[in-house]
Amino acid sequence: MYAKRLDNLPPYLFARIDEMKDEKRRAGVDVIDLGVGDPDLPTPPHIVETLCTAARDPANHHYPSYLGLPTYREAVASWYKGRFGVTADPKSEVITLIGSKEGIAHVPEAFVNPGDVVLATDPGYPVYKTSTLFAEGICHPLPLLEENGFLPDLASIPKDILEKTKLFFFGYPNNPTSAIAPLSFFNEVVEFARENNIVAVHDNAYSEITFDGYTAPSFLEADGAFEVGIEMHSLSKTYNMTGWRLGMAVGNKEIIAGLGRVKTNIDSGAFDAVQLAGVTALTGPQTCVAEACSIYQERRDVLVKGLRSLGYEVQAPKATFYVWLKVDDSMAFAARLLDEAGIVATPGVGFGASGDGYVRFAITRSVERITEAVGRMEGMRR
Numbered sequence: 096m097y098a099k100r101l102d103n104l105p106p107y108l109f110a111r112i113d114e115m116k117d118e119k120r121r122a123g124v125d126v127i128d129l130g131v132g133d134p135d136l137p138t139p140p141h142i143v144e145t146l147c148t149a150a151r152d153p154a155n156h157h158y159p160s161y162l163g164l165p166t167y168r169e170a171v172a173s174w175y176k177g178r179f180g181v182t183a184d185p186k187s188e189v190i191t192l193i194g195s196k197e198g199i200a201h202v203p204e205a206f207v208n209p210g211d212v213v214l215a216t217d218p219g220y221p222v223y224k225t226s227t228l229f230a231e232g233i234c235h236p237l238p239l240l241e242e243n244g245f246l247p248d249l250a251s252i253p254k255d256i257l258e259k260t261k262l263f264f265f266g267y268p269n270n271p272t273s274a275i276a277p278l279s280f281f282n283e284v285v286e287f288a289r290e291n292n293i294v295a296v297h298d299n300a301y302s303e304i305t306f307d308g309y310t311a312p313s314f315l316e317a318d319g320a321f322e323v324g325i326e327m328h329s330l331s332k333t334y335n336m337t338g339w340r341l342g343m344a345v346g347n348k349e350i351i352a353g354l355g356r357v358k359t360n361i362d363s364g365a366f367d368a369v370q371l372a373g374v375t376a377l378t379g380p381q382t383c384v385a386e387a388c389s390i391y392q393e394r395r396d397v398l399v400k401g402l403r404s405l406g407y408e409v410q411a412p413k414a415t416f417y418v419w420l421k422v423d424d425s426m427a428f429a430a431r432l433l434d435e436a437g438i439v440a441t442p443g444v445g446f447g448a449s450g451d452g453y454v455r456f457a458i459t460r461s462v463e464r465i466t467e468a469v470g471r472m473e474g475m476r477r
């Protein structure tokens with residue numbers, strides 16, 4: 096019944112954990128879900144207010160423009176200027192996305208021919224691989240290893256792979272490893288993309304979720320980045336707006352135009368009222384972002400300290416709302432965590448083969464719940 100391309104999709108490895116979670120809940124267990132990469136905090140009220148007002152205005156009830164509302168794209172450009180010192184032309188170098196997932200899912204359609212190779216960091220956001228498969232490309236995973244600070248080793252990619260490579264997906268601050276990348280790595284990517292004629296697609300969903308005074312760079316700060324690539328960004332994680340579906344792609348004109356051509360034929364843009372709320376988010380006071388970060392930072396400290404007190408070795412992440420913990424077998428550990436402690440964490444292998452041996456905790460629950468989780472883990476066999 097289904098097309099081959101659906102059969103070609105990787106198995107959904109989180110299904111077993113999802114099933115177990117439902118079973119536990121049905122059995123009356125108070126499950127602590129540290130699995131979801133979705134902020135538990137609400138969207139700041141000033142942003143919600145703009146949506147309410149804009150939703151009442153009939154001018155916003157029509158089809159949006161394909162490329163996005165000019166005021167939203169201008170707000171994105173001025174946010175990039177203020178935040179990263181990056182200059183982008185809102186007309187040609189910025190496009191509105193219905194969440195950055197949408198951009199990641201569509202970009203291979205514009206650049207990948209059947210049989211072309213797409214490089215993607217592994218473990219990685221699963222859409223890098225599935226969007227490649229939908230475009231009938233071949234995904235070549237780049238292992239992220241702890242000894243390399245979870246950065247890919249670009250020099251180790253075989254020449255015959257590089258000759259067939261069209262596109263490269265990567266993202267720092269990284270989901271799921273929570274690793275960060277210095278600007279020097281982005282400079283290296285620009286060189287690499289230029290030499291090998293590769294479209295570089297940086298996924299920067301977590302640049303604003305940072306701790307201990309760390310400020311994350313944009314890929315577009317790298318010299319020459321506008322010649323080779325684009326950056327996908329999103330309001331989802333920064334402003335607790337996952338449900339609103341609003342993001343942006345910024346960077347190279349031709350790449351943005353290619354993505355735009357695909358989108359024009361598939362979707363009809365993001366709701367104008369949502370884009371206007373996005374303008375408020377990007378141009379309004381940013382104290383809400385600092386407050387969210389301080390909440391995540393406190394949670395991170397409680398979880399990391401707790402895990403260490405139980406004898407686990409774990410890094411305190413400088414960014415993202417994830418803690419990446421080394422374990423023996425990621426699937427078995429996640430299953431035991433749920434079975435013996437009623438805690439959901441995501442098995443690393445679900446993000447790619449190189450994620451095996453890790454689990455990901457999302458600190459999208461309160462300090463009280465995280466404290467409770469650590470307490471329950473004390474009773475777990477190691």
Ligand SMILES: *Cc1c(COP(=O)(O)O)cnc(C)c1O
Pocket residue numbers: 132193194195196197220266270298300328329330331332337340341342
């Ligand atoms: C959350 C996330 C996204 C997608 O976010 P949107 O809600 O679609 O904007 C993209 N990449 C990574 C790594 C993410 O964690």
